Amino acid sequence: MSGKGQVLSVGVDLGTSQSAIATSSGERHVVDSFVGWPVDMVAKKVIKKQVLIGAEALENRSLLDLHRPLEQGLIKEGSEKDVAAVREILGHLIGVATNGKEVKVRAVVGAPAETLRVNKQQLRQVMRGMVDGLIIVSEPFAVAYGLEALLHTMIVDVGAGTTDFCVMKGRYPTEEDQRTLTKAGDSVDELLAKLIAERHPEIQFTIHMVRGWKEQHGFVGEPTDKVLVHAPAHGKSTQVDITDEMRIACESLLPPFTETMYDLLAAVEPEYQERVRRNVTLAGRGAKIRGLAGRLEAALEELGGGKVAMVEDPVFAGAAGCLSIALDADETDWEKMSA
């Protein structure tokens, strides 16, 4: 991909549920991390495309071999189709960003905090030929960098597959500064689906519907309104009250989140612990669960109090942070990071 003069820097948040891109030309795009290929010739004729991505794929899923290729923020192993699907998602995002222009693309991609080395290598392999330079960073680090919250801060990035915690100590975070939990959006969805099925066995629903309900109504603490949703029962649209189930499912995040915050805070040098407690930032789509910041703040009371704020734009905070890193990296850095 050499011989191109203009450079386009991009930041990519490759997420289990959604993937987002932010570019140096000011473009921002987000896509549901779903890819589907027509199941047969008939489907191909109806769809008139070789592959569908994102919401389009979800809408036409009955005609598609549908893949959600990321699990806990990582490419699923053992399936060539999932690797191909990730390539399609990234290709789609980069294509939208470059808009068909011949430019040199330098990408910074966010991965879960405790991503194994083998997974990073796999991601690098997938992106080979797609970009000219590639840096893979931990997602919460990217968020922190984008917010310039670089010292004595904690980022809690609540994604679909993982929740990443990172304490910024003025250095590139090491393993001891970070934690990745699998208690995140998907685990809430799974629990919510289980609870609804137990209480309302007559209701028919899919995990996609449950995810939508959570994103619209998710809350912790006292409910402000009943959570009423519609789903078919024996073929007839029925209103169901899932307030209690929603609360239980969303609050399942609180004990592991609290424990992990305490754990990471205890590892901070004593003179800085209070500063970190007062600079906790929630990011990621899961951060939109109503009341989450308040409950975590209440949990910090046990340690002497703290402040938990939410990023302004949870969906793009990761991609924007990655873009900041891409823009700040100098030529020497990029020479080492050619893809």
Added chain:
Amino acid sequence: MFEGISGADSRLKRRLLTGAVDDNLRAIENRPAGRLHRRAPFPWLLAAAALAVAAAGALVVAPRLGFGPFAEPSPGSLAPTVRADEPPSTGPATDPAAPPPRTPGAVFPVRIERIVIDPGHGGGDQGTKTPTGLIEKEITLDVARRLAGHLRTAGFDAVLTRDRDERVVLRDRARIANERGADLFVSIHVNWFQDGRANRGIETYFLGPSDDPFVTRLASAENLESGYSMTDVKRLLESVYSDFRQDQSRALAAAVQRRLVRSVRELSPEVVDRGVKSAPFLVLVETEMPAILAEISCLSNDEEAQLLAQSDYRERLARALSEGIQSYSLSVRKGG
């Protein structure tokens, strides 16, 4: 770059970027390579080799694996260890410190749900004991209870093989894990070094052969009260050393050892990382899931003993064990 920000911020950002680039380079170049270091042979191999049931079990299996328990040991054949803070590197298949090959776990990512925690010793079997009255069976139970709490908070189902001061033979400990359908088995013990009170260190074992006399003697001591006959031992050991479970046990042991060492070194930088090792502990033999035995500390060392008397330190150990288990759990879910 960095226009409009202070010099300190600019320097900080540069340091972070350099760190990010270095981290990527390490991943690309797959470095640092796991530096293997091998412990020197102990001189009293032959005396130790005759001890107790486990040693006999080790003798039964050793020839199949190319180890000759009565042969003169060579330095290269003795209990290789892996530094817990380094990734494993490639090595021969019989090297217990060699990285596991691609296992079914990588192909079929699994979810770890139930973990059986085994507090070593209990009842009349006190384990090791200090002159000041610290007893291994009490320490292991305390740490196990704390560990169970952490794991439950993290969403796991934690089961103890004993939740009070009672004698449970090794065979029953394994049976509990099997009957409860455990996904992992973690046995907690505290070490004792007879060859020097200055010794202190952490080591984590998975099931396998060993011709390290220290390890053999340790296994012999821990294998007392086993409840197994010699015939049982032969039958069990012949079937387990090279299976998938061993690879996963090794990975679990490495994750736990890494967290334990890191956590303890925050308080005691001089503590020795004695590594991940294989040994014929009978409590690991009949369990049907990945299983490890962690020697979380060392009662023969005065400083360690003083620390173990403090609840904060035992809490630290429990937390580190929990982190190691969670780290392993995450890696298998990822298919790692």
